[in-house]
Amino acid sequence: MSLWQIVLVSVVLNIPFGYWRENVPKFSLRWLAAIHVPVGIMIAMRVFSGIPWQWDIFLIMVAAFTVGQRLGAKCKELLPIKGSGCLCTDFYKAYLRKG
Numbered sequence: 489m490s491l492w493q494i495v496l497v498s499v500v501l502n503i504p505f506g507y508w509r510e511n512v513p514k515f516s517l518r519w520l521a522a523i524h525v526p527v528g529i530m531i532a533m534r535v536f537s538g539i540p541w542q543w544d545i546f547l548i549m550v551a552a553f554t555v556g557q558r559l560g561a562k563c564k565e566l567l568p569i570k571g572s573g574c575l576c577t578d579f580y581k582a583y584l585r586k587g
Contacts, residue, residue, distance in 0.1 A: 489537045491545060498530050498552040499559070504575045506560020511573040526553065 509522035
């Protein structure tokens with residue numbers, strides 16, 4: 489994968505984690521997991537793609553992480569229901585469930 493493909497995947501990957509982070513108590517174990525699990529996945533993608541460890545690439549990856557987390561947090565404000573912590577479940581309940 490190229491750097492920009494990894495950046496796109498990182499942003500999309502972090503959206504549900506950012507949503508989850510917004511729906512749990514701050515500094516709890518689940519809150520820490522919502523931040524650190526995607527970091528491990530992003531590092532693995534970089535290692536397996538052979539992308540070098542450089543400061544400019546590091547800053548791009550941090551920006552991708554932050555954008556994804558912020559977009560996920562923004563989803564909490566946009567959904568018209570109280571969040572369960574799972575973006576897919578809440579989206580289904582808000583827009584797709586009949587009845």
